[in-house]
Amino acid sequence: MPINHDTSFLEHMPQSCAVQFLDRVAASGDREAFRFPRGEAWESVTWRQAGDRVRRLAAGLLALGLEPEQRVGIASSTRYEWILADLAVMCAAGATTTVYPSTGGDDTAYILGDSECRIVFAEDESQLVKLRDHRAELPALEKVVVFDASLADGDWVISLDALAELGDSYLATDPDAVDTVAKGIGPDQLATLIYTSGTTGKPKGVRTLHRAWVFEGEAIRAQDLLHEDDLQFLWLPMAHSFGKVLLSTQLACGFATAIDGRVDKIVDNLGVVRPTFMGAAPRIFEKAHARIVTMQAAEGGAKEKIFKKAFEVGLKVDELEQAGTSVPLPLKLQHALFDKLVFSKVRDRFGGRVKFFISGSAALNADIAAWFHAAGILILEGYGMTENAAGATVNHPDAYKIGTVGQPFPGTEVRIGDNGEVQLKGPHVMAGYHNRPEATDEALTDDGWLRTGDKGELDADGFLKITGRIKELFKTSGGKYIAPPAIEAKFKAVCPYASQFMVFGAERNFVSALITLDPDAIAGWAAENGKAGKTYTELVNDDAVKAMVGEYVDVLNAQLNRWETIKKWRLLDHDLTIESGELTPSLKVKRNVVEANNKALIDGFYS
Incomplete structure (x- = not known):
């Protein structure tokens, strides 16, 4: 059955994300909008409650002198306050600049400096330290708003509540200020700068307009994919466009979202929240x-x-x-x-469910x-x-x-x-x-x-x-094209212990691979095979582990064309991490970094 390709919705889209949000608040005021963990329990807010908080924060940004399209950074993991901050920035006609909480100090400074952020929302002390350490490189940065109120100094660093109180004073003299500003935002006004983590070079700031985000949500709604009575579980990094598009979809469709960015809690949370859908990598x-x-x-x-x-x-x-x-x-x-x-x-x-x-x-x-x-x-x-x-x-x-x-x-x-x-x-x-x-x-x-x-x-x-x-495709010295992602995904499907599988062989006479294991999965295997307590490095050097992985490589090779088969491979003594620079914050492998770090090992396959 073909999907609905009716494009009549394009004529009736809200003009901006701000109007889209305020329209949703007006239409669904008493319905649940968000729920989020507070200690061991989950707290819930309605669209009206979220709308009131966003209006106060947006007015606070206007009180600080934020002008249309000026950038405001958010350096935080996925949580309810991230979404409040983002919606407030857009309702104040500013443009959100996103920073992964795992981004190092130098790159954080580069992103906030390149985007000329005037204000930054910072989650906790680890984010605040990066800003303090690089303050000299951020001449445009006038104010930091912290989610952890204990970090506020009342001067350069203020709390979320203090920003809301600034907004209260602003609204006392002009109660319709936020609605007036929101209605003045055009579809071609800048909504976000998201810096692609990129597998090479400095990150690039993608200029996304209000019309793009509004369109994404409205297109999902037009396809009848999701409805007001759905419940989303959201853990994806909001610094990533996938997380952002799920927010615009929520504004268009009106369903409730349970938010918790802690990846180690996903399975537990699914059992508690019982969502009807979730986005994931x-x-x-x-x-x-x-x-x-x-x-x-x-x-x-x-x-x-x-x-x-x-x-x-x-x-x-x-x-x-x-x-x-x-x-x-x-x-x-x-x-x-x-x-x-x-x-x-x-x-x-x-x-x-x-x-x-x-x-x-x-x-x-x-x-x-x-x-x-x-x-x-x-x-x-x-x-x-x-x-x-x-x-x-x-x-x-x-x-x-x-x-x-x-x-x-x-x-x-x-x-x-x-x-x-x-x-x-x-x-x-x-x-x-x-x-x-x-x-x-x-x-x-x-x-x-x-x-x-x-x-x-x-x-x-x-x-x-x-x-x-296209850049990852390579040709062997025998003239055969190899598509590494296809082979890599196949191995991760056959081997339940694999974390990463990286294929090499450009201009070489055969294909080789570097393999890392999932630390949790291999620890489980060790416990069942009389090797409990061994470190990750000890396990990857263990002959029984090498033999077990070798059997999975044989299973993979049986599914490949002769010229694609893995002739030589090695287990690395560590899994790839963001901190080591071998993964981007969105968990993509930086193939060139892994190759450079292991050049001698890969060259040894072919010597």
Whole structure:
């Protein structure tokens, strides 16, 4: 069934994110808007309560002299206060500049300096220290607003409550100030500067306009994907465009959101919150899949046999249904039994009410998507980048193809350009890179299309399939092209202990790989195999671990073309981290950094 491509919504979109938010407050005042942890309990606020708080904070920013399109930074993890700050900035006609809490002091100073932030919201002492240490490099920075009130000094650093009190005084003389400012914001006014963490060079500030964010939310609403009675669980970094687009979607659709950015709490929180949907990066699904599979393997015996048989049946039923073939009655009965014994328990781990997950920010392995689908959990893969406000295509519950990233949003276009490059056009495309005209010219074609740098293909039904990053494709000395992301995702699907798998071999005569293991998963394996208490480094140097990983490499190689097979590989003595500079804050591998750090090791494969 094709999705709704009606574009009439384009004529009735709110003119800005500020108006979109204030309209939602007016329409849904008494409904729940947000819930968030306070100690061990969850606190809830209505749209009206959130609206009142945002108005006060926005008025506080106006009292500090914030002018249209001036930048305000937010250096914080994902939490309710992040969203209040962002909405207040936009309602005061400013432009939010996002900073990951894990970003180092030098890069934080570069981002806030390049964007000329006048005000910065800082989560805690670790963020405040970065600002103090680099104050000399931030001449435009006049005020810091801290979420932790104990850090306020009443001068350069003030609390969120103090900002709200400034707003109260401002509103006392002009009660309609925020509404007046919001109504004056045009669709082509700057809403955010999001700095792409980039795998090379200094980060670039993507200039995203109000119309882009408003469009993203309204396009999801027009596709009838989400409704007012849905409940989102939000943990994604709000400094990333994927998190931001989920906020604009919430404003358009009116559902409630439970917010907690602590990644180690995701599984626990899903059980408590019981959401109907959640956005996530593929790594979350890989880890969940690996955890469930290894737990069953540890049980062994009859339970493991039932588990394996259940997925064998589930995948077979899916295959028949997707081919439009009827499922034989004996298989149907088997499936119903396994649904009760196995699949319902898998669904319960995610709260038991999930209608679908949305996967984005990197490629999701089709085998992992099919495994979840067999358990009755639908993962809708989407595609986009910061340069197009995160959403360009998405699968739909009524129209999806596993292994693709779905069809284009209504009101947008996708084409395949030179070298098979995916190119995008529509109201969601950025206004360019901040202070980087040459980079902007490189990113946009003469006829106004955004070059994504991704290689892909469109099928007869308009579903897009991404086949790799053009820059990451390499040719062996034998002339064969290799797409590393496809091979890497396959390994993470077959090996539940893998964290990262990086493929190399440009201009070499065979393909090699560097592997890191998930510390939690391999610690579980060690406990079950008489090696409890060994450190990560001791485990990766253990012959039994090497033999176990080698068996998974053999399984991978059996699925690859002869020229793609991994001839040599090595386990690294550490997992990749943001702190080591080998991962971006959005958890993408900086392949060039990993390659440079391990140059001698990789060269040794070919000597």
